[in-house]
Amino acid sequence: MTRRFFVTLSMTLCCTLLGVSFAQVRVFIGSTLRPDVIGPILEQFTAETGIETEIEEGGATTEVRDQYLSTILTSRSGDIDLYLMDVVNPPQYAAAGWAEPLGGYFESDAARDEFLEPFLDSVVAANTVDGQLYGIPAWTDAQFLYYRSDLLEKYGFEPPTTWAELKEQALAITEGEGDPNLQGFNYQGAAIEGTNCTFLEALWTAGGDWRAEDGSVTVDSDAGRTALAWYDDTLASGITKPGIAEETTDLSRQAFQAGDVVFMLNWGYAWALFQEGQEGEDTQVAGKVGVAPLPAFDGGESATCVGGFQWAMNPFGDSKEEAFQVMQYMASYDAQKELAISASHIPARDALYEDEAVLAAAPQFGQFFDVITNARPRPLTPFYGEVSELIRTNMNAFFARAQDAETTLAQMQSGLEDILEQ
Amino acid sequence: MNRLFRYAALLLVVVNGLFPAVWLLLTSFKTSGELRQLPITYWPENFTFGNYVSVFTENPFGRFLLNSAVVSVVATLLCVLFAAFAGYALGRLNLPGRRVILTLIVTTSMFPALVLLVPLYRLFVGVEIPWLSEVFNSPIFTPNLLNTYWALIIPYVALSLPIATLILTSFFQLIPQDLESAALVDGCTRVSALFRIVAPVSAPGIVTAAIIVFVNSWNEFLLALTFNTTLQMRTVPVGITLYQGEYAFPWAIISSAIMLGVLPLVVLIIFFQRRIISGLTAGGVKG
Amino acid sequence: MALQPKPYKRPGFWARLASGNPSEAQLGYLLLVPAFTVLALVMLYPILNVVWKSLHYEKLNNPARGTPFIGLENFHDMAWGEGLRWSVTHLLVWRLLLLGGVAALWATVRRRARGQAVGWTVLLLAVWALLGIHPGAEGEWNDPRFWNAFGVSLLIIVVSVLGSFVVGLPLALVADIKTRWRWLVRVALLLPWAMPPVLIGLMFAWLFQDQYGVVNDLLRRVGVEGPIWLARVVPAIVAVNYTLIWKTSSFVGLVLLAGLQSIDRGLYEAAEVDGASVAQRFWQITLPLLRPAIAVALIFRTLTAIQTFDVPFAMTRGGPGRALETLGIYVYNTTLTLDIGYAAALSVALFLLSLAITVFYLRWIYTE
Structure with a gap:
């Protein structure tokens, strides 16, 4: 009985082992953070670059999400490549070695600063720990x-x-x-x-x-x-x-x-x-x-308090270059515009607050802007x-x-x- | 008087046990708006089945039920079988050091599952087995169990083994020794005595253990959340939380999902208890 | 040459096994193999891992200190206080309650089972004495949160375990009555326990909510203004313990019901013929024969009560303040702050507490 059990067991296992992990970049998104909107953007990315992506949903509440992430990251598992990080987390995750420092992925510091220029100051500040960048703003709150x-x-x-x-x-x-x-x-x-x-x-x-x-x-x-x-x-x-x-x-x-x-x-x-x-x-x-x-x-x-989410890279993942491309894509003007229009995520880029299509879909962002500029981490x-x-x-x-x-x-x-x- | 007292007691038990469940059931037929009305309403004003429809359209809830069923059934069968073996050994056989052994088994249930999570995860992702790697001169890993039924079945068997063993040990102890001795005299071996005499007599204990293991497995949340992360492999308790919003908690839909998750459990339990108990009394077991 | 009778050779281990008639001990150990295999496979590595970590400093967000081996320092930090005092008045209410428990215990079991009564009394008195220890004027607990959580857990153990028996035993007795409505009673018995524990807490938080909650609405209908259950310390403790008892008494009821079912009906009939009253039958037949089932339920109720997490967390997150921060919640909060070493040490402490209780219980079961 026991032996047959283990034979079946290991056979099942081998099959699943081969079945998973063909996707290049695995992205973890809490089920409440609108994977239904983020999914199509990622598909668009795949169509443009040929890099495969796969979404992993899970964790409805902040606690459950943190619990899951900390299990994976404490285990140093490369099971996910990218994840959404709450705005309060960059310093902790940086210290724990759970978020990859991103400075090295830009050609130069100047290129990095140029990339960050269009984002709200409070959001960039929240992602910077001891002068090093650990996350790229996804949206703010x-x-x-x-x-x-x-x-x-x-x-x-x-x-x-x-x-x-x-x-x-x-x-x-x-x-x-x-x-x-x-x-x-x-x-x-x-x-x-x-x-x-x-x-x-x-x-x-x-x-x-x-x-x-x-x-x-x-x-x-x-x-x-x-x-x-x-x-x-x-x-x-x-x-x-x-x-x-x-x-x-x-x-x-x-x-x-x-x-x-x-x-x-x-x-x-x-x-x-x-x-x-x-x-x-x-x-x-x-x-x-x-x-x-x-x-x-x-x-x-x-x-007021700044909220929102950041894209962070799992340092234990094995497709970091590709993951960084995904991050850049998700932070682009068009992607954030889509998130603002379809998911009502408050944009992390100043310019989107004046974008007509965004304001037509979410007129409240015009009023939000004055408050957002007062936000502190x-x-x-x-x-x-x-x-x-x-x-x-x-x-x-x-x-x-x-x-x-x-x-x-x-x-x-x-x-x-x-x-x-x- | 006696009769009155009896029915009063029955009523009290039923009301105490059912009230919150009935409240959930009524909620599942309300619209979310009605939940925030003051004063609160008990009977749904606009009776709706919409929540039950939403449960199935928003997520593959049928699949969640199937997953939970597979995991719980297999885990229960294995667990009760192993526990029956262990319980028989500890409860009926003259085994040196059985109290120590029992303590050892019960001990494993004393660590919070939370702190076992990270090492278990590491184990299930696949760890290198050093001595095997040496033998084969290339790294040999344990299989990756994540997103398989086994990732839940194996730990559920282990997590429920202590209680199942304890229950069965104490039930096997209850069976009069004469019954088994008689069988042994009649030429039964110990093993066949176990299956022919002891098992039927201890049916209430076995059913109880099975129910407990089954419910524990059906409701387990933390491991299911962490080990099975694809939507197709989610179980019911984790699935229910998928109806939550980032902040919002839509009780109307969630109570429908809870009801649907509890229903198979209740049906199963009633069915089981009836069959076993009636079978038992019909067999006319007398000590 | 006379024919020598072949000397009798005791069959070897495998031979006996293969013959299908192994010795008792052989069979016993063999039957234990599957259980031990599964436990070793799943629990051995994680448990050793936790114990090992508890001897280290490991705080993931403080990498500057690394993960040095620090021996028992975590435990020292947890428990050892400086300038401890013992006083009569500290936690007086709980101590008086416990003392009352001791007295009640003595009164009920004085006639029978004197040995047990002594054991229980000693334990309760020890707890009673422990409750008097507190930090002195200038001293502080090294970790006041641990002792707070310890106290909270202790309270939950005492109240919810006792409560679940007070409710669960009648539940089982009622569910054993033969009526047409037995199936409904069984459902009512099982339902509280069959619901997912994560959601039970949320549901009761909602029932106890001050505005939209059912409890206060019902109270209002009978003309009583209920307290703000979850936003005040004492009502919150009451509400959480009520929920725990509601949920767990059904587990107790289930185990006891199985015990009741395995009692031979003939005994009752014989007793009835002898003219024993219902109460006599209960005290002299039911209760003694139920003892193994009671012991099983008691052990597991206590072990799960020590680890209580879901319900108080979902209802008040261990609040108001830290009024309901159990050891389980404390371990959870500590892991979330990435203090892996200390969380492991707390788990080991929790384990030792459970172990002490289990050893005590098992000794009690096996005394007869």
Whole structure:
């Protein structure tokens, strides 16, 4: 029994062994990152160059995707050649040796700079680690302030430019409408990546940053206190619902789409859903949504988190030259235009925001541009995983009212110092 | 009074067990819009089968079901067979050091699957076998198992072996020694005693073990996600997550997919339990 | 020359095997071969790999330090604190609960099985004592997150394992009743456990959601304003444990049901003739005969409870804050931060904890 089992086993195996791995460049794309749009672009590439490509889908959520990628890359497997990397990952992946440095694939540094010139500065900055380039921008994203344009108009408000204004308007509108389900201000407070942005955006717009020029951690600072005092205030004044600590990105989006929110912080994907809904899901806010740059505190400047994805090369792959050609192709004007039009991915190239075909298909990009230019990368450190875990966990405890602002800041301060010290 | 109490208990069990499932079932007939209505609705306002259609049109869900079925059935058969052997040895034979052996087997289930993932992946991609390479003077690798059924069957057998062995060991222990001794006196060999006497009597244990192995294999997520990456080789639990969006979680479609994934399991289990148990009582086994 | 009788020669190992009538031990070891082959094939290399890594510093995103061999330093970092104190008041509530458990245990098993009662009591008292250890005024745990996760896991083990038995045993008893509706009861028994665990957490997160959730909606209908379950510490702990019990009591029920089915009906009939009440029959026939099944369920419930990951992760990601960060979630978070060495060490710690419990249980099963 056992012997026959193993004979069959090894025969099956040999067959599959021969069956796979004829494709030249294997590209890993999360199933939610629109492989249906990227696929045809790759086919176009194959038609032009004769280089075979194959898409590998998998991992619906960021966690699952990261989990899969880290298994493959920790195993130093050459099973994939290219993958899409989240914007927060370049420093970590560079340090771990999981992303191939790309400088050497350009003819010269000048050629590299010329290639990168048309891309948004924030995106290029996020891909550069110690002067070396590790990823090529695929598309970008940012957190926007979404607002109900109909309600703001009804009460005669302009989109707020300071957080205090936002609170005032939210209070006026929720009181005026008298709908108990209507929330004034919604953001992400669950222990998810987006909650880091919730914190950083308030910190930045208060004129602070997580780290000073000299490298010392500056979370437990006046700016930090201003930021958390503001979030305390959103809960105390009732413009934010008490259960904000369980709010994830998509719960926020759904609440807004159901017409239950006046102001919301969220990523770019929400826009298209607000206008058209999706299969089986109606939208109550079509044509009633505006986006604005995030408000700031008095004396601060608007700022937001940069998001989006980058093409990165697996250093353990065995068709690197071909893979680099794919990357260049995917970053080209036409490919990014196609991604913007068909997948609503926010372009990483400045010029696409003025392209008529793009604006016709996605008019919101015109409004997005002002916000995108304010976008800043989240902490650029090889230890981002720990930094992120620390901030989101503490913020989540803060939003759950399990620890106060002072403790939260002190814990983040000392935790960050420990992380950077190693 | 006794009767009333009995039915109350039945009702409580049914409600507790079924409520979330019924909620999912009702959800699967709702439109996504209805899920975000306040106040929430229980009975679907616009009854729709659209979600079930979407399950099959968006992804090859039939193929997912087939894959899960193949993997789980084979893994269950192998696992229960091996576990029955081991359980018989540990539960009925006078084996020196059997507690140590049992502990050793159970031990393997104590590491989180997460940390075993990377080494297992390396193993399944194909590692060089040094001594064989030396013998043949060229590098010899273990076969690449990724994207085959074996990549899941083999680890599933291993992952469920500890519990199956433990269950069967304890059930074999329960069978009165006289029963087997009588068979031995009648001229049965140990092996035929195992198949003719012990196996039928311990049917509830075997069925239980089989159900547990089957459900474990059917629902396993992490390994299935990592080892079988082509769409054609996905299993149901991983397949279900493919209906998710980057941020969005379309409960209406997903609950339909869950229902479709659970249905074969439930049918199978009911069928199995009925057949085996009725067969057992009909046989009139008395200790 | 007298004919010498041929001396009896004990047949060799293979000869006996081939004859189809091997000795008991031979047969035993032979029957163990397939199981060991599979386990060795799949688990041996990964497990050795994890143990080996746990003795190294290996942090993929800190290549400057390389991957030196550091012996037991990971474990030292994890567990050893400076300036530890022991106090009566630390985690007083849990300790009182445990103490209550000890008392209840003594009361119930005093008459029978005194040896076991002693064993259990010693274990519970040891846990009780451990709960009193905490960092002193100036000292800190070297890794407070480990001890937090340890405590969270311990709580989940105690609550969810006990809970799944309190619910699972009646479930099994009810499912064993002969009625026309038995199939429905069986489905209800099996369904919670047959659903994919990854999605159970998500589903309950949704049921417990404060606005769109069913739980609070039902409470509202009877005029109670429910808590914000997943966004407050204590309600979140309640919700997660409820979910775990809901999911796992069906596993317990299943194993116990199989145990019940293998009990000879004749025993009950005899007892009924002797005039034993239902309760007497339960305590004197069912429970003792169910013991092996109980032990099996208990071992596996405990082992899986130690590794709890899916449900708290899906429901609150181990939050609020770190209120539900179990050891399983901690291992996961550590691997995601690419700290391979420490994650391996945590897994080994988890393994040792499980091993201690298993050895204890198996000793208990094999005492009679």
